[in-house]
Amino acid sequence: xxxxxxTILAGLPWTLALTAAALALGVVLxxxxxxxxxSRLLPVWLAAAVFIAVTRSIPPLVWLFIIFFGLGTGYIQxxxxxxxxxxxxxxxxxxxxEIYRGGLMAIQHGQWDAAEVLGLGRIHTFADVIAPxxxxxxxxxxASYAIGLLKDTATASTIGVIELTFQANQxxxxxxxxxxxxxxxxAIYILVSLPVAWLARSADFYLRAKVAR
Amino acid sequence: xxxxxxxxxxxxVPADAAxxxxxxGAPPMKAEAGPGRPLIVxxxxxxxxxxxTVLSGIDLAVxxxxxxxxxxxxxxxxxxxxxxINYLEPPSSGTITLDGIRxxxxxxxxxxxxxxxxxxxxMVFQSFNLFPHMSxxxxxxxxxxxxxxxxxxxxxxxxxxxxxxxxxxDKAHQYPQRCSGGQQQRVAIAxxxxxxxxxxxFDEPTSALDPELGLEVLAVMRELAGSxxxxxVVTHEMRFAENVSDTVLVMADGVIVEQGPxxxxxxxxxxxxTRRFLRAVNDRT
Amino acid sequence: xxxxxxxxLSWLPDLTGGLTISAIVTAGSLLLxxxxxxxxxxxxxxxxxLLRGFCLVMVEIGRGTPxxxxxxxxxxxxxxxxxxxxxxxxxxxxxxxxxxxxxxxxIRAGLQSVPHGQREAAVAIGLSRLDELRYxxxxxxxxxxxxxxxxxxxxxxxGTSLCFVSALPELLSRAYEIGSTTFQYFxxxxxxxxxxxxxxxxxxxxxxxVERRAGHYARR
Numbered sequence: 001x002x003x004x005x006x007t008i009l010a011g012l013p014w015t016l017a018l019t020a021a022a023l024a025l026g027v028v029l030x031x032x033x034x035x036x037x038x039s040r041l042l043p044v045w046l047a048a049a050v051f052i053a054v055t056r057s058i059p060p061l062v063w064l065f066i067i068f069f070g071l072g073t074g075y076i077q078x079x080x081x082x083x084x085x086x087x088x089x090x091x092x093x094x095x096x097x098e099i100y101r102g103g104l105m106a107i108q109h110g111q112w113d114a115a116e117v118l119g120l121g122r123i124h125t126f127a128d129v130i131a132p133x134x135x136x137x138x139x140x141x142x143a144s145y146a147i148g149l150l151k152d153t154a155t156a157s158t159i160g161v162i163e164l165t166f167q168a169n170q171x172x173x174x175x176x177x178x179x180x181x182x183x184x185x186x187a188i189y190i191l192v193s194l195p196v197a198w199l200a201r202s203a204d205f206y207l208r209a210k211v212a213r
Numbered sequence: 214x215x216x217x218x219x220x221x222x223x224x225x226v227p228a229d230a231a232x233x234x235x236x237x238g239a240p241p242m243k244a245e246a247g248p249g250r251p252l253i254v255x256x257x258x259x260x261x262x263x264x265x266t267v268l269s270g271i272d273l274a275v276x277x278x279x280x281x282x283x284x285x286x287x288x289x290x291x292x293x294x295x296x297x298i299n300y301l302e303p304p305s306s307g308t309i310t311l312d313g314i315r316x317x318x319x320x321x322x323x324x325x326x327x328x329x330x331x332x333x334x335x336m337v338f339q340s341f342n343l344f345p346h347m348s349x350x351x352x353x354x355x356x357x358x359x360x361x362x363x364x365x366x367x368x369x370x371x372x373x374x375x376x377x378x379x380x381x382x383d384k385a386h387q388y389p390q391r392c393s394g395g396q397q398q399r400v401a402i403a404x405x406x407x408x409x410x411x412x413x414x415f416d417e418p419t420s421a422l423d424p425e426l427g428l429e430v431l432a433v434m435r436e437l438a439g440s441x442x443x444x445x446v447v448t449h450e451m452r453f454a455e456n457v458s459d460t461v462l463v464m465a466d467g468v469i470v471e472q473g474p475x476x477x478x479x480x481x482x483x484x485x486x487t488r489r490f491l492r493a494v495n496d497r498t
Numbered sequence: 499x500x501x502x503x504x505x506x507l508s509w510l511p512d513l514t515g516g517l518t519i520s521a522i523v524t525a526g527s528l529l530l531x532x533x534x535x536x537x538x539x540x541x542x543x544x545x546x547x548l549l550r551g552f553c554l555v556m557v558e559i560g561r562g563t564p565x566x567x568x569x570x571x572x573x574x575x576x577x578x579x580x581x582x583x584x585x586x587x588x589x590x591x592x593x594x595x596x597x598x599x600x601x602x603x604x605i606r607a608g609l610q611s612v613p614h615g616q617r618e619a620a621v622a623i624g625l626s627r628l629d630e631l632r633y634x635x636x637x638x639x640x641x642x643x644x645x646x647x648x649x650x651x652x653x654x655x656x657g658t659s660l661c662f663v664s665a666l667p668e669l670l671s672r673a674y675e676i677g678s679t680t681f682q683y684f685x686x687x688x689x690x691x692x693x694x695x696x697x698x699x700x701x702x703x704x705x706x707x708v709e710r711r712a713g714h715y716a717r718r
Contacts, residue, residue, distance in 0.1 A: 117299060117334075
């Protein structure tokens with residue numbers, strides 16, 4: 001039994017790596033997209049809105065296939081992990097952009113007024129006043145999303161990324177023990193999301209004090 | 214320098230100044246010899262939101278060092294007027310001249326003018342609007358560093374002076390949420406003073422505070438007025454309007470209904486609208 | 499991309515066939531899953547500790563397990579325990595369990611948003627708990643939950659793409675098949691993606707509109 005658990009656990013680093021890579025892409029790239037979404041220039045706003053809508057309306061698995069099988073067969077050589085990172089990174093960007101947008105909308109209007117009246121200018125207003133508060137407000141949603149992303153990475157197993165679900169699948173096929181293998185995988189997913197949820201809750205509690213209510 | 218508020222310094226008073234000061238009914242203290250050149254002039258200022266007219270035909274001249282109170286029922290456009298003066302809301306019509314900077318309705322101001330305007334005018338809001346994610350000290354220092362280009366040490370030194378002036382030097386390292394409403398508003402005043410403005414605008418500074426906390430803020434405002442700062446205060450505090458300000462403006466339905474020395478307007482109002490408003494305010498038991 | 503418009507058009511019937519299956523599976527999962535979610539939402543607030551605990555565990559498992567793993571568990575795993583399900587039923591059961599777990603949280607939030615004063619009033623006029631639920635709490639609580647439930651339904655529709663692994667001939671697997679026979683993976687998958695987008699984007703806009711109207715309701 002432990003042998004099997006360990007076999008499946010061998011996929012965990014890949015699951016975590018994929019989640020972290022995609023999340024990093026989303027956290028960083030989501031910022032310009034969120035700002036573009038709030039732009040007053042029509043083409044910029046439209047491009048961002050279309051990007052977000054299209055990316056979120058297509059299922060992750062379809063994106064995976066488009067990048068891995070679509071681009072990968074004939075256009076460019078691409079490994080399963082890279083394809084998966086690209087696909088989930090794309091989706092994470094769109095979702096984080098929406099989360100940031102929600103965070104920005106949650107900031108009291110008076111903060112913008114106060115910054116304007118002090119003459120802070122757009123860059124300093126964002127950097128010193130708005131962004132720190134937006135980050136704190138967005139944290140709970142971002143944490144939920146991260147946990148969801150962790151589970152979504154299971155679909156990467158279909159294109160051959162050797163993460164948790166892939167390992168479970170292999171084991172199931174080898175030993176005809178699907179119930180057991182997938183049960184273990186499910187348990188691992190549940191156990192892994194627990195510390196992340198707890199961390200998010202404590203961070204939220206600590207940072208909650210530092211936002212204008 | 215006219216009406217400029219220096220911390221820890223007596224304002225420049227010419228030797229031949231008549232006994233003046235807010236509330237004595239005498240002409241406002243002018244710290245500059247010669248004909249009083251108004252610091253702020255509003256000429257037929259109006260503001261519309263779509264079809265809805267909030268302000269119309271506002272004419273106003275404010276002398277340096279004068280304390281002007283604006284009173285009136287809600288919806289009369291008082292806050293909008295204040296927000297037009299420092300261009301938080303662009304006026305729909307008319308001209309605003311402030312410390313030599315000219316703002317015309319319909320023509321967005323040059324960036325340089327806007328920057329100069331922001332440094333000349335300080336504003337204090339009803340809901341304080343302190344930055345919750347930084348300490349009190351940092352709240353007061355931030356704009357000094359970013360806008361006035363002071364070094365952190367200079368800025369912090371100045372901030373501590375201002376905080377001491379409003380009586381909150383010991384709260385410098387606290388976060389705003391740990392301070393009472395009255396304390397937060399005093400920090401907001403210090404923050405607005407940090408850029409050495411020539412004019413201070415107050416938008417109902419005590420309306421969000423319970424009466425006792427309001428007193429501490431009014432005391433700071435009184436000290437500020439006494440030191441020669443040009444102030445425009447939108448307020449419901451009738452005693453302040455009567456005793457501390459030099460001029461009172463009464464607004465209703467977007468126009469100035471009555472304007473004049475505070476003692477006269479508050480005790481012997483000439484307009485019926487003013488009388489009605491003051492009756493409602495004073496007859497509250 | 500050397501594929502003609504005619505080729506694309508020739509693939510459409512096949513793809514729309516897959517789309518129909520995706521839609522049917524979505525409907526089935528929601529029809530089973532949302533009532534399940536309601537039961538779990540009520541169970542999680544039950545008086546009996548045993549029931550509460552059991553429902554909580556079910557919800558956590560349903561939410562903590564990736565839908566794909568749940569599907570594989572049911573389709574590949576259950577046969578060894580004697581229960582063999584067709585790809586259709588496995589798909590519906592797996593997605594229904596997923597739906598039940600997630601919607602139980604949505605419904606629970608909706609039920610809890612009914613002001614406490616309403617429940618006190620119901621008790622004061624002597625309604626039984628069941629009647630209180632039926633006449634006071636559920637009508638208002640479910641209405642609050644509707645926008646979120648609609649949003650979730652869109653996600654379930656997208657989730658049917660996972661049933662690729664259980665050999666369900668839904669939209670994605672049709673596209674993949676076309677790709678593997680013609681080697682035109684990219685256009686086939688893009689076309690399938692377009693079909694998903696064409697359904698999900700208007701649906702999301704509609705849900706947004708419902709959310710705003712529901713907001714107006716709540717403010718009354």
